[in-house]
Structure formats: C-alpha cells, structure tokens
Amino acid sequence: MELKQNDLVKGASGRFGDQLVYRQRGGRTIIARRPSKKFNPDSARQLEVREIFAEAVIYARGIIADESQKAVYQVKADAFRSAYNLALADFCKAPQITKHNVAGYAGQAGDTISIRAVDDFKVMWVKVVIKDGADNILEEGDAVLSPNGADWIYTATTANPALTGTKLIMSAADMPGNVTTQEVVI
Numbered sequence: 001m002e003l004k005q006n007d008l009v010k011g012a013s014g015r016f017g018d019q020l021v022y023r024q025r026g027g028r029t030i031i032a033r034r035p036s037k038k039f040n041p042d043s044a045r046q047l048e049v050r051e052i053f054a055e056a057v058i059y060a061r062g063i064i065a066d067e068s069q070k071a072v073y074q075v076k077a078d079a080f081r082s083a084y085n086l087a088l089a090d091f092c093k094a095p096q097i098t099k100h101n102v103a104g105y106a107g108q109a110g111d112t113i114s115i116r117a118v119d120d121f122k123v124m125w126v127k128v129v130i131k132d133g134a135d136n137i138l139e140e141g142d143a144v145l146s147p148n149g150a151d152w153i154y155t156a157t158t159a160n161p162a163l164t165g166t167k168l169i170m171s172a173a174d175m176p177g178n179v180t181t182q183e184v185v186i
C-alpha cells in the first residue's frame with residue numbers, strides 16, 4: 001500500500017505494532033504487513049544463498065566506500081535502486097557469454113574468435129584458452145573489446161595443425177570478479 005500526500009506517515013519508517021511496517025523508497029512511504037517468522041530449519045541451498053548474500057553485502061559496502069567505484073553504479077541508480085543495491089545485485093549475477101563465433105578460427109596464427117559477453121554493468125575481461133585434442137594448452141590470452149562495445153575479439157598467435165578435437169575455452173569476468181566459462185570443441 002502506498003500513501004500519497006499524508007502528513008501523518010510522511011517520512012515514517014519502522015514497525016507499527018505486530019502487524020505493519022513502514023519503509024521509505026524513493027521519497028515515498030510504503031506500508032506493508034510485517035514479515036512473519038518461519039520455524040523450519042534452512043535448507044542447504046538457503047544457507048548457500050545466505051552466504052553469497054553476506055559476501056555481496058561486503059562487496060557493496062566496499063564499493064560505496066570508494067567514490068570512483070561508486071560512481072560506476074551511481075550512473076544507473078534511480079529513485080528505487082541505490083548504487084549500493086545495484087552493487088549488491090551485480091555481485092549476485094555473473095556475466096553471460098551469449099554468443100561466440102569460432103568460424104574464423106582455422107588453426108592459423110592471426111585467425112580470430114569472436115565472443116559476445118554481457119553483464120548488467122560491465123564485463124572487465126574475456127580470456128581464451130586453446131587446447132589441442134590431447135588437452136595440451138597451445139595458447140592462451142586476452143580478447144580485445146571491439147568497437148561495437150559488445151563483442152570481444154581474440155586473435156590466435158600459434159598455428160594448430162590438428163584442428164579436430166581442439167577445445168576453445170572462453171571466460172568472462174565482471175566487476176565483482178564473477179567468472180563465466182564456456183567450452184567449445186571443434
């Protein structure tokens with residue numbers, strides 16, 4: 001429930017008896033039922049999520065304490081989502097590798113691999129590891145962000161004469177350090 005133009009509860013926050021709680025969001029007063037307590041023990045997944053959330057809180061507090069890092073999140077903040085909340089959410093969500101194009105890789109030095117990695121804020125880096133069919137590392141290195149701002153391009157530096165069974169391992173990381181890895185076998 002949202003109250004508008006009500007001087008009685010304007011700016012109020014906290015609990016009213018055992019039934020209602022008042023919250024402030026974006027300069028507005030929100031009234032809701034008081035959350036009820038549960039009596040069941042937490043599952044393993046709930047404990048895992050609680051641990052991740054505790055780490056996210058530590059990350060978000062660190063971001064807010066550093067003005068230059070806070071500014072990155074502040075750009076997307078609005079009346080309902082603060083820079084702190086956005087940093088907290090960013091910690092909980094890893095980047096995604098949504099597309100890759102390995103057609104440009106034929107095992108020659110200078111061949112390119114295109115990777116599209118996206119994140120709710122910023123992909124910090126994309127790395128590629130190329131392994132032969134026997135799982136030996138042929139090369140590894142950083143991809144470079146293309147001018148379109150979405151795709152990362154990796155340029156091979158080593159010739160790979162036995163292309164069959166080659167593994168391309170692509171990894172992307174975001175600001176909090178979440179890493180997503182995808183493997184493609186040619």
